[in-house]
Amino acid sequence: MTAELVRGQNHPVSHSRVEIRVSAGTAVLALASLADEQGRFAGDAVLAHPGARSLPGVQAPGELADRHTFAVDLDAVAADVHRVGVLLVLPPGGPVRFGSVPASYVAVADPAGGELACYTLTGLDAETAVVALELYRRQGAWKVRAVGQGYADGLGALLTDGGLPAADAEALAAAALRTAAPAAQGDATLAALRTPAGGLRAPQASVQDPAQAPAAAPEPPDPVPLSGVPYAGTPGPAPGGDTGGSPPTIDYAHPRRRRTSTEPPEPAPRAATPQEPGQPPRPVAGDASGWSMEERLYNQVWGMFEDLARTVAAYRSAVEFADSRMDRELDEALSDPRHRLGGSGNAARDTARARREELVAQAQAVLDRDLAQLIAESEVVEPALPAAYARWGNPVWHDSRATAPPEENPLALRLGDLSLPERPDLRIPMLMRVPLERGIWIDNGRTGSEAAMAMDTDRLRRAAMDMAVAHAVRLLAVHPADQFSVHVIDAAGAGTASLAPLVRAGVLAAPPAAGAHGVTRTLAALTRRVDLVQMALRAGAPEDLPPDVDTAEQLLIVHDFPHGFDDRAVTQLRYLADEGPAVGVHLLMVADRDEASAYGPLLDPLWRSLMRLSPVPDSHLADPWVHHAWTFEPDLPPQGSRVLEQALDRVAQARRTTRP
Numbered sequence: 051m052t053a054e055l056v057r058g059q060n061h062p063v064s065h066s067r068v069e070i071r072v073s074a075g076t077a078v079l080a081l082a083s084l085a086d087e088q089g090r091f092a093g094d095a096v097l098a099h100p101g102a103r104s105l106p107g108v109q110a111p112g113e114l115a116d117r118h119t120f121a122v123d124l125d126a127v128a129a130d131v132h133r134v135g136v137l138l139v140l141p142p143g144g145p146v147r148f149g150s151v152p153a154s155y156v157a158v159a160d161p162a163g164g165e166l167a168c169y170t171l172t173g174l175d176a177e178t179a180v181v182a183l184e185l186y187r188r189q190g191a192w193k194v195r196a197v198g199q200g201y202a203d204g205l206g207a208l209l210t211d212g213g214l215p216a217a218d219a220e221a222l223a224a225a226a227l228r229t230a231a232p233a234a235q236g237d238a239t240l241a242a243l244r245t246p247a248g249g250l251r252a253p254q255a256s257v258q259d260p261a262q263a264p265a266a267a268p269e270p271p272d273p274v275p276l277s278g279v280p281y282a283g284t285p286g287p288a289p290g291g292d293t294g295g296s297p298p299t300i301d302y303a304h305p306r307r308r309r310t311s312t313e314p315p316e317p318a319p320r321a322a323t324p325q326e327p328g329q330p331p332r333p334v335a336g337d338a339s340g341w342s343m344e345e346r347l348y349n350q351v352w353g354m355f356e357d358l359a360r361t362v363a364a365y366r367s368a369v370e371f372a373d374s375r376m377d378r379e380l381d382e383a384l385s386d387p388r389h390r391l392g393g394s395g396n397a398a399r400d401t402a403r404a405r406r407e408e409l410v411a412q413a414q415a416v417l418d419r420d421l422a423q424l425i426a427e428s429e430v431v432e433p434a435l436p437a438a439y440a441r442w443g444n445p446v447w448h449d450s451r452a453t454a455p456p457e458e459n460p461l462a463l464r465l466g467d468l469s470l471p472e473r474p475d476l477r478i479p480m481l482m483r484v485p486l487e488r489g490i491w492i493d494n495g496r497t498g499s500e501a502a503m504a505m506d507t508d509r510l511r512r513a514a515m516d517m518a519v520a521h522a523v524r525l526l527a528v529h530p531a532d533q534f535s536v537h538v539i540d541a542a543g544a545g546t547a548s549l550a551p552l553v554r555a556g557v558l559a560a561p562p563a564a565g566a567h568g569v570t571r572t573l574a575a576l577t578r579r580v581d582l583v584q585m586a587l588r589a590g591a592p593e594d595l596p597p598d599v600d601t602a603e604q605l606l607i608v609h610d611f612p613h614g615f616d617d618r619a620v621t622q623l624r625y626l627a628d629e630g631p632a633v634g635v636h637l638l639m640v641a642d643r644d645e646a647s648a649y650g651p652l653l654d655p656l657w658r659s660l661m662r663l664s665p666v667p668d669s670h671l672a673d674p675w676v677h678h679a680w681t682f683e684p685d686l687p688p689q690g691s692r693v694l695e696q697a698l699d700r701v702a703q704a705r706r707t708t709r710p
Contacts, residue, residue, distance in 0.1 A: 052157070052164075052165040052166065052167065052168055053166065053167040053168070054167075054168055054169075054674075054675055055167055055168065055169040055183075055194075055195075055196035056169075056196060056360050056363055056364070056675070056676060057169075057173070057196050057197070057198045057199075057364075058195070058196065058197075058364065058367050059195070059196055059363065059367070059676065060188075060193045060194065060195040060196075061166070061167040061193060061194050061195075062191065062192075062193055063124070063158060063166060063167075063185060063191075063192040063193055063194050064160075064166065065160045065161060065166070066123065066124045066125045066192075067121075067122070067123050067124070067125075067161050068122050068124070068158050068159060068160060068161070068166070068185075069119055069120065069121060069122070069158070069159045069161075069163075070119070070120035070122060070136055070156065070157070070158055070159075070183075071117075071118070071119050071120075071156065071157045071158075071159060071165075072111075072117065072118040072119070072120075072136070072138065072154065072155075072156050072182070073116070073117050073154065073155045073156075074116045074117070074118075074138065074151070074152075074154040074155075075116070075151040075152025075153065075154065076116055076140075076144060076145055076151040076152075077114050077115055077116050077141065077144060078114070078115075078116065078118075078138045078139060078140060078141070078154070079099070079100070079114055079138070079139040079140075079141055079226065079227065080110065080111050080118035080120070080136065080137070080138055080139075081097055081098060081099045081110060081136075081137040081138075081139065081205075081226060082097070082098040082105065082108045082110045082120055082134060082135065082136060082137070083096060083097055083098075083133075083134070083135040083137055083181075083212070084096050084097075084098075084105060084108070084127075084128070084131045084133070084134060084135075085131070085132065085133040085135065085212060086130060086131070086132055086133070087132040087133075087187075089133055089212065090212060090213035091209065091212040091213050091214050096209075096212075096214070096222075097209070097222055097226060098110035099225070099226035100112050100113060100114075100226070101225055101226065101228075106126055106127060106128050106131075107122060107123045107124060107125070107126035107127035107128070107131075107134075108120065108121075108122055108123075108127070108134060109121040109122075114141055120136065122134065122185065124185065124192050132186060132187045133184050133185070133186045133187075134184060134185040134186075135181050135183075135184040135197070136156060136181070136182045136183050136184065137179060137180070137181055137182070137205070137208065138154060138171075138179070138180050138182050138200075139178065139179045139180075139204070139205050139226070139227070140178045140179070141227065142227060146178070147174075147175060147176045147177060147178060147202070148171070148174040148175070148177045148178065148180060148200070149174050149175035149176060149177070153170050153171050153172045153174070154170075154171045154182065155168065155169070155170050155171070156168065156169050156171070156182045156183050157169075158183075158185075158194050166194070167194050169182070169183055169196040169198065171198045172198075173198070174198070174200070176202040177199075177200035177201060177202055178200070178201065178202060178203070178204045178205075179200050179201050179204045179205040179207070179208045180197075180198065180199065180200030180201075181197040181198075181199060181200060181208070182196075182197060182198065183195060183196050183197055183198075184197055204223065205223040205226060205227065206219050206220050206223040206224075209222055209223055332426075333423070333426050333427035333429075333430050333431070334430065335347065335350070335430045335431045335433075335434035336350060336434065337350060338350035338353055343436075344436055344438075344460070344461050345461055347431065347434065347435060347436070347439065348439070348461055348462050348481060350427075350431060351431065351435075351439070351478065351479050351481055352481070354424055354427055354428065354431070354478055355468065355478045355673065356673075356675055357420070357424055358421075358424055358470065358476065358478060359470075359673045359675050359676050359678055360675060360676065361416075361417060361420040361421070361424075362417070362470050362472050362678065363675075363676040363678070364413070364416065364417075365413050365414070365416070365417040365472065368409060368410070368412070368413035369409075369410055369413055371409070372405075372406045372409035372410050372413070373406065375402075375405070375406065375409075376402045376403060376405065376406035379398070379401075379402035379405070380398075380399055380402050382398075383398035383399060383402065417472065421472070421473050421476060424476060425473075425476055428476060428477075428478075432444070432479075433445075435464075435479070436460070436528075437524075437527065437528055438460035438461070438462060438463055438464065438484075438524070438528040439462065439463075439464050439479055439481060440464065441464070441467075441479075441685050442520070442685060442686065442687040442688065442691070442693050442694075443687075443688050443691075443693075447693050447696075447697065448693070448696070456528065456529070456530055457530055458530065459484060459485075459529055459530065459533065459603075460484050460528045460529070461483070461484065462481040462482060462483050462484055463481065463482050463484050463486075463521075463524060463525065463528070464479050464480065464481055464524070464685060465480045465481070465482050465490075465521070465663060465684075465685070466480050466663065466682055466683055466684045466685045467479060467480060467682070467683045467685060468480050468671065468680040468681065468682060468683075469680065469681050469683070470678060470680060470681070471681070474681070477683070480671075480682065482661070484525075485603060485631065485634065485636065486631060486636045487631055488631060488659060488660060488661055489627050489630075489631070489636060489637035489638065489639065489659065489660045489661070490521070490637070490638045490639070490660060490661050490663060491638075491639045491640075491641065491657065491660035491661065491662050491663070492514045492517055492518050492638070492639065492640045492641075492663050492664075492665060493514070493641070493642070493643070493662055493663070493664055493665075494510055494511045494513075494514035494515075494640055494641065494642055494665065495641075495642030495643060495644055495645070496510060496642075497644060499664060499666065499667075499668035499669070499670065501664075501666040501667055501668060502664065502665075502666055502668070505666060510665065510666070511544070511610075512547070512548060513665040513666065513686075514640050514665040515544075515545045515548035515549070515609060515640055516548050516665075516686065517663070517665045517684050517686060518548070518607055518609070518638055518640050519548050519549060519551065519552060519607075519694070520684075520685070520686055520687060520694065521638060522536050522552065522605060522607060522638070523551070523552070523694050523697055523698060524697075525605060526557055526697075526698070526701045527697040527698075527700065527701055529603065531701070531704035531705050531707070531708045532602060532705055532708055533602050533603065534602055534603045534604075534605070535559040535600055535602045535603070535604050535605070536552065536557065536558050536559060536604075536605045536607065537558070537559050537560065537563070537572055537576065537604065537605065537606045537607070538552070538558060538562040538563065538606075538607045538609070539562070539563045539568065539569055539572055539573075539606065539607065539608045539609065539614070540562040540563065540564060540609045540610070541563070541564060541565055541566065541568065541569055541609075541610065541613045541614025541615075542564075542610055542613050542614065543562075543564055544609065544610055545562070545609040545610070545640070546562075549562055551694050551695055551698055552698070554698075555695075555698035555699065555701065555702045556702055557698055557701050557702055557705070559600070559604075560572075565614060566614045566615075566616065566619075568614070569614045569615060569619050570618075570619060572606070573619055573622040573623065573626070574622070576604060576606060576626055576630070576635055577622050577625060577626065579599055579600065579604065579633075579635060580625070580626065580629050580630055580633055580635055582595055582596065582599055583595065583599070583601075583633040583634070584629070584633055587633070601634075602634075603634045603636070604630075604634055604635045604636065605636050605637075605638060606626065606630075606635065606636070606637050606638065607638045607639075607640070608623070608637065608638070608639045608640065608641070609640045609641075610640070610641065611623075611639055611640075611641040611645075611646060612641075612645065612646045612648075612649065620649060620652070620653070623637075623656070624653070624655070624656050627656055627659050627660065628659065637660070639660065643657055663682065663684065664682060664684070665684055666684075667681055667682065667683045668681070668682055669681045669682070670682065
């Protein structure tokens with residue numbers, strides 16, 4: 051699986067021979083730089099470019115193009131080289147800045163061609179030369195880090211900031227650019243690197259740690275995005291504690307937010323009032339791509355989920371770097387006898403702590419800014435959500451017109467809310483596509499989380515079954531009448547109280563199955579349905595099913611598994627979990643995995659195939675971008691509310707109306 055990196059994040063490189071692929075929105079010059087442990091260039095062979103393509107372990111591309119491939123043999127890289135950087139430079143006569151061209155995409159691939167990690171360079175503006183990513187040694191192993199920072203003043207400024215003397219950097223930049231452009235353009239580029247006084251202009255943004263620069267060199271200023279909003283500009287680590295590199299930042303362009311339909315989307319809504327100068331865009335419900343409002347809201351919620359994941363990753367990365375740099379500076383101060391004996395150690399420690407607090411404050415300011423924007427977006431999105439996505443407390447569930455049985459199946463279903471500890475009150479809806487591509491397991495065991503362990507066993511089991519019933523009611527309410535059926539296995543009858551609303555409304559396909567005989571009968575009927583639908587689809591004649599086969603989507607709720615199950619029933623349950631979703635049979639289990647341990651490893655594939663949810667808040671889910679541990683909180687009806695009964699009454703009324 052490809053790791054999609056954000057700025058500043060790192061990822062292990064598990065192969066010694068890799069390819070680095072570049073896909074740019076315009077023709078660029080792709081170069082490779084070699085640096086020492088501190089990121090400083092040293093010696094003559096520090097840059098692989100079309101005029102000198104080969105360096106030990108690195109083969110650079112040979113021409114100006116919009117697609118490039120680097121061949122890298124990490125075992126052949128010189129021992130004193132600790133960083134291999136990939137540089138992208140706009141050629142003379144081309145676009146004047148990276149902000150005016152589509153975002154470039156870089157990926158590290160294994161020898162078989164599979165991508166190990168990728169990075170999209172978003173958020174660039176006036177830069178003309180950027181460090182896209184770098185491979186670096188860390189404790190004897192190699193990693194890749196997304197950098198994505200550069201210089202408005204071009205390649206010469208980048209090389210100068212890396213430690214080359216101004217004259218050498220000037221000559222090397224001119225030589226590299228001249229190989230990609232006619233001589234006249236190359237000379238013009240060299241002239242453009244100079245200020246009127248003949249020196250080189252300062253870089254627009256530095257990718258080096260100012261603390262590692264030579265004492266004689268002036269400390270470069272912290273970089274500021276071209277929007278004018280400051281961020282923690284000192285290079286920081288990616289999650290995991292590595293130091294060096296550049297801090298991740300959040301970009302709201304969402305390069306991966308694209309509509310899922312091939313048809314043209316409806317016009318997106320516009321803000322009622324214009325945006326004030328210098329203020330962030332006013333959020334609007336449904337501003338993502340999509341063919342319908344439902345699809346746009348779904349994509350917008352996922353975009354908010356991604357935004358929150360990445361902005362928190364940026365904040366945590368910056369704080370980790372600030373801590374690691376303070377520790378390094380404190381160690382250096384204490385290791386110098388002059389500081390210990392002369393009394394200057396206290397001043398050095400105070401300076402290190404002050405620098406740390408400054409960096410954390412900068413990172414906190416960016417986090418607060420991004421969270422405020424997300425909170426504002428959540429405040430307009432949450433009230434606009436359709437019933438399938440809305441909380442049970444949303445007024446939409448009390449609007450008979452909005453909750454009338456729809457004519458089409460929903461796009462997704464809300465399972466609960468997700469949050470991070472940096473802002474627990476900012477909750478992102480957890481949406482799962484419908485039809486359910488995998489089953490759901492609501493864990494009613496007490497070993498799943500601290501909250502579960504602190505809860506009485508009977509209350510926990512009741513909460514788990516109430517949660518399952520709420521999901522079943524939502525599915526019934528948001529599907530067209532008679533297009534969704536619910537079956538229940540409650541072998542011991544322990545879920546009778548929770549199931550009462552479904553039984554009273556008469557919306558179950560059959561009364562809850564009890565005892566071993568009921569388990570066998572229900573599983574046999576659903577297994578037969580799966581077999582018949584599979585055969586009909588393979589024969590290309592889905593309309594030729596027997597008249598007693600219910601073609602509606604099916605949900606099977608299994609309570610207190612494995613009570614009432616023998617070996618044959620367990621095998622059938624596994625079959626339904628594996629084969630059922632593809633033909634409209636879905637599984638919702640309420641069970642304690644420890645109670646099924648008697649079956650041994652036989653059931654391990656079953657548990658792994660299901661999405662585990664908890665009836666109490668629990669931090670067990672990870673996002674697909676930076677893999678935070680998210681706190682999941684189930685969405686249950688408000689205490690004392692009759693929202694479930696009202697929804698079921700509408701479902702029952704719709705079924706009576708549609709039946710002949």
